[in-house]
Amino acid sequence: MIAETKKTPAARYGMSIDVDRCNGCGSCMVACAVENNVPPAASGATDRTGLTWIRVFRIDNGAEGSGRRSAFVPVLCQHCGKDAPCVSVCPQQAVDVDPATGIVGQMPERCLGCRYCMAACPYHARYFNWWDPTWPAGMEKTLNPDVAPRMRGVVEKCNFCHGRWHAAKAKAVANGKNEIDPADYIPACVEACPSGAIHFGKLNDPATETAQGARHPDSFRMLESLGTDPKIYYHSKKNWVREISSAPRPGLAKENARG
Amino acid sequence: MVREMAKEMDKEFITRGVRRCSSPRFLLWLAPWVAMLLFGAYSAGLCLVKGLNQTNMDNRYAFGLWIFVDLTIIALGAGAFFTGFLLYILKFKELRAVINSAVVIGLVCYSGAMAALMVDVGQPLRAWFTFWYPNVHSMLTEVTFCISCYLCVLFIEYLPIVLKNRKLRDIPSFLVFEFELHKLIYVLAGVGTFLSFFHQGSLGGLYGVLRGRPFAFREGIFVWPSTFFLFIISAAAVGPSFLIFTTWLVEKITGKRLAKDRVFDLLARISGILLSVYVLAKTIDTLIWINRTSPALGFTASQYYDWKPFGTWILFAEIVLCGLVPALILLTPRLRAQRAWLIPAAALACCGVALNRYVQTVQTLALPTLSFDKFLSYTPSWQEVGTFLGVLAYGVLVYSFSFRYFRIFPEERELKTEVRLQQEEEPVLAGRF
Amino acid sequence: MTNSRRDIFKFAGGAVAGALFTPAPWRLITDTALWSENWPGIPRPARGEIRAKFTNCALCPAGCAVRARCVGEQPVSLAGVHGGLCPFGLTGHHLPYHPARLKQGPIEEAKAAVRKRAPDGIAILDLNPGRTVSWTYRRAMASLQGLYLAPESQPVAYDLSAAKTVLSIGAPLLDGWGTPANVNAARQNFRLIQAEAVESRTAVLADEWIPLAPGTERAFAQEILGALQGERTSVVARELTADGSSFVLGDAPEIPEINRLLGAYGKIIVAPSEAPVPEPWKKSAAAITRLADVPDHSIGVLLIDESNAASYIPWHFIEPKLTGDNPLVVTFAATRGGYARHAQYALPIAVYPELTDDIAPAVDSIHPTFRISVPLVAPVVTPPAGLANPADFVGALAGVPVSNALRERADAIHQSAEGAIVTYADGKETPVKDLTADAFWKSLNQGARWDRPPGLSSLVPAASRSTLRPAEPIESSADLPLIAIREPHNPALVSPLMTKLYQESGLRLAPNRVALNPDDARAAHVPNGARAVLQTRIGRCSVEVTVDPAVPPGAVQVGGSPGIQDVCGPAARVKVVPA
16 A cells, blocks of 8 residues: 555654643644544534544543542544554455554545444544535635545544655655654644644654653553554553553443433 | 236246235235335435435444344344255255245345345445455455355355246246256355355454454454354354244245144254254353453453443343253254244244344444443434335245245145145044044 | 347347456446545545745634645645644634624615714724724724723733742633643643632643532632631642742632732732834723723613624623613624624624734733734625625724724834844744834734833732622522533634534533533433523523533533523523423
8 A cells, every 4th residue: 555665664653642731622633623624523413423533532530529530531543553453354455554654544445334443443443424524615625635535434534644744755755865854744633732742753763752751651552451552652640540541440330421 | 807817827927736825915915015125225225325324323333233133134044055055965855845945035134134234334336345455354355255155156046946936947948957057056055055154154253353342352263263153053053943933934924834844843953953052162152251361351251241231131141041941942852843832942042143143243332442431322223224124025025926936845735735635534534423 | 030039138148248258347347436436525625836824813812823734825724833723723714614604794784873873872892802903993982982892801911930829710721811822831830729610621730629619619719818818727828828929810809809918919910011002092092991880771882893702791781781772783793693693783704814903912911912813815705795894894983094003003013113023934033123114014914923021110000909790689599500610711603623522522512502410410301412491590591411420510511602601691500401
């Protein structure tokens, strides 16, 4: 799908997200939709049928009353390692892990819409186009020309703003360089976060903030026990936040408060 | 005048020696099913034209009623391949009485499932991508290939049944073609068994390979998780049961005897044995899953059953109530000889398989994976139910046509004579007193 | 030779079989892939040269510096120059195309009506005070002997960088308060204690959240005041006095006195500053009148400028000021949802980023600053009569020349020869005295900001007298069991993409929604997502319900729509019933 660049060493792009700095403003969610031509919701859409490639969840420490404390966690495609659960299940090879960047890419033009990958993903990071995308009259002028809009009936998800990677690569090549300049390749959510909670960079370059954040003892990944080897590292000083890395709390039958 | 001609023509197509109801009555029988089919077509049309937002599926419930129903009817339609295997390869001659019915049921189940699947995918025009860009690692690729090929096999197996029709036999080339085809029947049965083995298994493998869903994930042999083999065994076990159930149902509706008791007895015995094997295998698999597989992924098995309404009762219902109980009934000769025990047991076995498919599809998706996930519920929309009803109506219509015009039950004529002989004897005996 | 039916069938069958050996059917099949990629109404994004344009965001007084990525002339995405933008700022470029945007109105008719009725007592309500156009309104009102009205606001500015401890009683300090880039930059230097009933976005990131029972914010403030006055002890008060650089933010009338006792005035709380204003304006401008000080039934004609309003004043407070017989209300608005519901004339205006307007200073702006929001696109809406320009409308009414106001203001700043201008395109800072007036004006119009560093003598503002609202009748808790908690103010017109936050996730409370605790929702028989009615002693409003366990029992979080604020603003207690 993407030609491997033999001259440059492969990058492993990932993120380090500081949960203690996220205030749930939603700028990342909106910036992602602007960059990737995600349409506004159809009138019947809910939070279960929406298209939110990155979605900020509100979590809490499980206490009741005045002891209850919350935090906000942005969840996006975790860009799992080479054995990503969604890659092997797609019948049409519409999903792959790019060896040059580590990005798990999705080809909406190949997608049949069988939704098997959505069943496979434990992070619920994949979204289906339940409706035809529509924009209010005139608003199509504001679409990003670098990203193709998707049709109804296909799955889409975060791809670390792959269009921006391509633009950065083209710029590097035009300047006669092999490696892209990190300042040229910043995903929309990272750029938009007002509190700078999201760091993006090469995990396999120890000098990057992202790699350092990932190595910090307070860093964790979600559902590590599943062996998905995700590239999104979360960081928090609070113990109860770090607990979200593991499975749903056993024995706690939570009432379905929100439908 | 035209109506008279139509009735005459209709009679000419009906198999010699058996009685079928009059044409107007047949049309009356068809009417509600046709209405249901039209409603189903309308529901499916809505989904195709307006998009899948017409359903109640969502990003958490990526699979809903249709996938559950597809898996169930494919498992129930397994009677087609298994009966063929038993008859043509293992030479259980008694099953000749029901093989045609099994083939029709199989055809109806598989073609109906394919039709529902075409509505279920977001981009039906791209259905051929799986054949052109197949992903050899995906269970769904395997399922697509095998089911498509097996559907072709089923059509070819159905063709002789059609061609043996009283009127069509008059065409010499059809007769010759049918005769030649019959020589291939063993090949077809073998190919059908081979294909079915794999696709029934891959349907199970669909969920067993999901490492991201510890509720469904199973260890196995090489690339095949244990659910691969469990699905095959359960499909083989329930195929004969479904055949028992449908044959009895058709007998009841038409008021005729269609198969001898020893056929029912054989099917019940086979089903019972396989069901016992399945229950044993499933129990071992569940124990391994509870004690090793799930904890290794960081999920304790008990937590799955903390989410209401899916308590441990569902596990009990699947393995014991709808697995062990019907197995024991079917294995007991005295019980299986009585229809009052046999039919409910067969029905329970079918329910057990349906429950198993439901657990694999719906419960897997209902259960949270992320620690801050909520447990969500799902009810199908009327469009989804309508499409399913359309498939059901299609099945009943095809079966009704086949039953009326083709020799689905070869033993019917023989059994009719038996009954008449019995009835003729009665007055003589009564006259003694 | 007789052609029998059989021959025809044979020919047809052979043709089908033969066609399979030609490319035709296979080509048709592959073409389906193309059909599935092109559907009716597929949008064709603009093509053109990619360039950057710069401006300042006019949606709120933070006035964040914006870099617009444009394809040709059309902005396709916005980003902050000094850090991230809020969700509203990120999607500002969608606003001109909003389907609910007010697109036409009888401008000439309104002009004639106002002209006729002006002698009955004219007033203008400026909901975004502090801009250059605010001076225009004041000059016009002076000429017409009318009133210039502005929302209640404390005449102070806050220097967050001078604070070591901040107690915020319900103020959204980390959620759009002041200038977010500055707040984020100063965050590491102060300890934030957030005291409020709901764990808001600010409370989540605060160093400490004190959960108050709903409706007890004033009691809490009184407790602290009492502690500072020596009447009782309070842990929080002790903490505030410990390090000497602390202040309190909030609505309660006790707070100015608390801040005075903490010695915050002159240190953290300073006089607000304004960029230089042409002297003739200052002489000919009407005073700023508070709405509360206007006698009842004295306004015959009320003009309301709702563009980029910094707040919404519930109609309940405005209506008594209008005359009894046929008052005329003309509103300049971008949507029908605000005062257009109460006005006789609602006139369409340009929206950000179509308009040219300067931006009022933010509440944490401690030195004079001047920023112009320059248009990124030409006005999208051109109804036959055009868009209304409130400044021109009012200026024509009063016979005051106003079309050059921004340039005159810029010249006044340039004349002061103080401060420097930072242009976003190259990031260069140039002292004003090194530029000609024309060059200064040109830079301002290319996306820039002018700042004058604070002088040594910042006037110490007098501790403002308490702005107590007139005593509200005591509301019985029996039939109005819940206490309303309001969301921070949001822009009136928001991009259609905000469904990501309102509808496709529950991250923010949509303007027309209310959030209830599960127990309260059950008691009121309103399930999640249901339509309901919000009832207060003022009136009723149709809403949608969100059930949220994070809302404390006995409270309801209400969205910011003008309809809800009309019934909820003046009244604290509400009831929610099924629709």
